[in-house]
Amino acid sequence: MPTSSLTLPIRRLTPADLPAALDLSADRSWSREEHKWRLLLSAGTGYGIDAPPDDPEGGLIGAFVLTSCPGYGCVGMVLVARRHERRGLGGRLMRHAIAEAGDRVLFLYATDNGRPLYERLGFRAVGAVTTLSGAFVPGGTTEPGVRVRPATAADLPGILALDLPVAGMDRTHLLTRLPAFADALAVAHGPDGRLTGYGAAWPNAGTTVIGPLIAENPATARALVTFLGARAAAPVRFDVDDRHPDLARWLRARGLSGDMRSTLMVRGAAALPGDISRRFAPYSVALG
Structure with missing residues (x-):
């Protein structure tokens, strides 16, 4: 039997x-x-x-x-x-x-096929991302007042301090893996030298994924994407949140395209914590 x-x-x-x-x-x-x-x-x-x-x-x-x-x-x-x-x-x-x-509060990014199951188990939709990919085309201008450079070991405490209020959770055990996991890790500074953002690019099945990406404002986010995308050895993938439509339009103008959707779902809370206005890309849709 x-x-x-x-x-x-x-x-x-x-x-x-x-x-x-x-x-x-x-x-x-x-x-x-x-x-x-x-x-x-x-x-x-x-x-x-x-x-x-x-x-x-x-x-x-x-x-x-x-x-x-x-x-x-x-x-x-x-x-x-x-x-x-x-x-x-x-x-x-x-x-x-x-x-x-x-x-613990649980969250995930659901495909359309998986979403009905998660809803039956008490997850509710709180957002969505669209996966864009393609050969990144850098623009002809720079973002004024933003300086981007490769990160060093000395930047890690600043990255952790910047990430905590934006992510709304302590991701130390994930972020400390970035230097070994990512092909590139960059930080951004404002005119006063203060750390205003960071981003990583890592290889995945023929693409270069940009994420996580935390930035003080959209101009800093664009500067980080430009720095990382211009150095990518493979087509760029970016999972852009619906709450950043201007960034999505900018990415499409820079050569990325796509319409694959994933729904952000949460169980045990009304929403995820943190500051979405400064959270521009997840680490991965499998990691949040």
């Missing part, structure tokens, strides 16, 4: 599960995002369900990653193998994520 996938245990993933996680991503026609998966499995906690013994394909048939900050948790990479879909595995994985989170 075939084994029911709903009775299989959910276990914690380790770095040794990376090949299986990549295979599961490919099964769902997602890119094999090895660099991002390595970060997720080190900065967060991965959970997965192994195929039953009578499944000839083997490997993982379900997975997700929970990345936590004090008081908050982000759920990402929720995946169920095609051959096991529509059997309740997605709901089981998400209920496990909710249980593991305890009293």
Whole structure:
């Protein structure tokens, strides 16, 4: 008699599960995002369900990653193998994520396919991003009063101090990984020399993702994107929040395009904390 996938245990993933996680991503026609998966499995906690013994394909048939900050948790990479879909595995994985989170506020970026499940589990939509990508074309002018340069180790305390009130949560364990994770990390200064923003660019499945990006104002955000985008070795990807329509128009004018949408959803609070007026790009839609 075939084994029911709903009775299989959910276990914690380790770095040794990376090949299986990549295979599961490919099964769902997602890119094999090895660099991002390595970060997720080190900065967060991965959970997965192994195929039953009578499944000839083997490997993982379900997975997700929970990345936590004090008081908050982000759920990402929720995946169920095609051959096991529509059997309740997605709901089981998400209920496990909710249980593991305890009293923490949970948030995630949902695809249109996943959103009904998350709504049934108590998540509510509080925003959305559009994924834009393409060869970045730098503009012919600079942003007056903004100086951007590569970050150094001495900038990390300033980056952490700038990030905390804008993100609304302590992301130290994520941001301290940026120098090793990113291809480029930049900081911006105003005329008085004060730190006014930072941004990172990192490689992911044939693109250069720009994020996180925190800036005091839109001009500083544009200056950081220009600095990072002009140095990108691959087409740029930028997940732009609906609440920054002017930035979206500017990015499209600089050569990026796209209409893939992800809905920001929250469970356990009316909204996420922080200051969206200065939060221009997430670290990743899998990390918030």
